[in-house]
Amino acid sequence: MRTGVAFDDVLAAAQAGAAWAFETLYRDLAPAVTGYLRLHGAAEPDDLASETFLGVFRGLSGFAGDEDALRSWVFTIAHRRLVDDWRRRSRRPQLTDDADLALLPGGDAEDDALTRFGTEDVHRMCAGLPDDQRSVLLLRVLADLTVEQVATVMGRSVGSVKALQRRGLRALRERIENSSEETLRSRVPLDARPAMTGMR
Structure with missing residues (x-):
């Protein structure tokens, strides 16, 4: 963790429902998750990132593992949200604008x-x-x-x-x-x- 607080402490606090701990995890992982979704052409990368972290929040109490395992788990959820987004968009085509591309984190x-x-x-x-x-x-x-x-x-x-x-x-x-x-x-x-x- 970049905060100086041990990962195990942050994880335990987040699993117990501490808002500061979940916010710490979010700040640590969200830029990379959003960048991944954006580069994959997600129509609304910020929305998909929010959906990803909603899934993380819902399932965090059952998570067991270290920091690397958490990163893998979060990106697995993001990847699944992205696949769902592709499927949704393939059923209803939309126009995209290159001007919507933002800088990566x-x-x-x-x-x-x-x-x-x-x-x-x-x-x-x-x-x-x-x-x-x-x-x-x-x-x-x-x-x-x-x-x-x-x-x-x-x-x-x-x-x-x-x-x-x-x-x-x-x-x-x-x-x-x-x-x-x-x-x-x-x-x-x-x-x-x-x-x-x-x-x-």
Whole structure:
């Protein structure tokens, strides 16, 4: 826990109904949960995050485990809410607006990506990945879950998660390299580029 209070103490207090303890858990996990939902294209990521934490609050008294297990459990609930959202939206199509995309919550990996590429670029790169690869990468980076925890959240084997992660990272690396080359080409003045003779 970032508060300096031991996780076990916060968990026990939250399970006993202490508002401050649940608020501590919420503040610790909500930014990553909301960012995960947002990057997955949830129509209303804040609403889904609220639904997620409502589910956490309802089930917290029966939870047993350490801090890592709690993170896995919370992201499992968030992932299920996201799947429900996708199913609901697939039954009634809605228009989306790119202007609705907001910045991700802070974090080293996200900050690095956002400073190197714009928010729209990061969203586009992740959005182009297959859903399962995108889920694995977002859960690993944004939610800071282990491979084993991601496997639990997604209901997959550890080997499957590792393979999805490898493929997703390879695809992102190719996109980043291509994006970097395009950026370099666009910055070189036309008169400094090699002449292309014989081409029409």
